[in-house]
Amino acid sequence: MHVVNTAAHRSINLNVMYRNCPFLTKRLLCFCAGTASVARGLSSYIDKLIGNVMQNKMRELMPIDVDFLSTYPDLFSLVVIMVLAGKFQNLTILKKGFP
Numbered sequence: 001m002h003v004v005n006t007a008a009h010r011s012i013n014l015n016v017m018y019r020n021c022p023f024l025t026k027r028l029l030c031f032c033a034g035t036a037s038v039a040r041g042l043s044s045y046i047d048k049l050i051g052n053v054m055q056n057k058m059r060e061l062m063p064i065d066v067d068f069l070s071t072y073p074d075l076f077s078l079v080v081i082m083v084l085a086g087k088f089q090n091l092t093i094l095k096k097g098f099p
Helices: 007-049 053-061 075-087 092-096
Strands: none
Touching (some): 053 075
């Protein structure tokens, strides 16, 4: 099979990439927001089960006094997000790139 590698062929591939880029960016942002909210919910649930130990300790060690942010950093959620991101880093669409 002979692969065509002309300027027209490359411009068509770039055109496809530019058309699909906003769609993929939107999906990626939705996945990130969804993962973060699930991680935060899991962290809150586990913290409630153990008697708010994580919340109290983090407020003591690293308080945040900004109105629009949480009162403490949720490091458990960060760990959950990093684990999930590590699991999905080998997706084939990320390896293949765009057609």
